[in-house]
Structure formats: structure tokens, C-alpha cells
Amino acid sequence: MARVVDEEELVGNWSLLDEEMQLLAGRRGPTKLGFALMLKFHQLHGRFPRGRAELPDCATPG
Template identity: 40%
Template sequence: MKRNWELDELIEHFTILPNEMRLIENKTGETRIGFAVLLKFFQNEARFPTHKYEVPKAVIAYIAKQIFSEPELYVQYDWTGRSITYHRTQIREFFGFREDTIEDGRMAMPTFSASRS
């Protein structure tokens, strides 16, 4: 993800829509900001951040303002617990994705056939 964002880009890519806000409404504190950032990051990048500091501060601040949260709470969001796992599942389902399976990996692998000449 790029590091520097202009206001018009933040508005275009990180504005929380009413249907997205419904997913966020029941969360509080660091969980609220963490979930919202994951949601918008996934929507824009088609993946989750690999670590919390991958998300630029300007993006966090813009999202925090929309959900009436303090951007500083984002640092407290737990990246190793059950909550983030559940949040990722909720976000994937919201966008119609699912986690890869072993079978997906098998299907993606090329098959080679040996031919004798």
C-alpha cells in the first residue's frame, strides 16, 4: 500500500459506506478501529495487512474520524488473538470471499505428464 495519500484519494478509497458501518457499529475501542481499518484495507488491496504498521497513519486517522474513534487506539488492536481471526472471517464473508483450502492449492498446481519418445 502506498504511504502518502491526498484527501481526495482518502475520500475515494477509504470512505465507510452505510452497509459497512453496520458491520462496525457493534464494536468498541481498539476493536472498532482495528476492524474498520482491516475492512477498508481488504477492500482496496484484496488482502489483509501483514502487520499493523503497514497501514499509513493518514488512512488510520481518516477512518477513525468517520467512526468517532481515536486513531491511537489502532496500536492497541490485538493482531494475534481470536478477535482478529473472527474479524477477518467477517470481512471475507462480507465481500464474498473465503479462505484458501488445501484443495485450492492442489487445483492451482500445474500438472505435468511424462511422455516417452
């Protein structure tokens, strides 16, 4: 089960900044989402997630 985060942490840690949005240019659908999730997780933890359970449910689509 993925970790639960509050709204403040979600906005502060998982929102993309303008320059990060530019990195997503040209990507579509699942590739775009996956890249964004990996980028933000790496910024927070200095590594990539070992599995889906490390990503908060509210930061990923249903």
C-alpha cells in the same frame, strides 16, 4: 514508514459507507477501528496488511 495518500484518495478509499458502518455495530474502541481498517484495506488489496507500515498514517489515529 507508512505510505502517504492525498485527500481525494483518503476520502475515496478509506471512508465507510452506510452498509459498512452497520458491520461495525456492537464493536467499540480499538476493536471498531481495527475492524474498519482491515475491511477497507481488504477491499482495496484483496488481502490483509502484513504490518502497520502498509496502512496510511492519515487513515489511522496518531
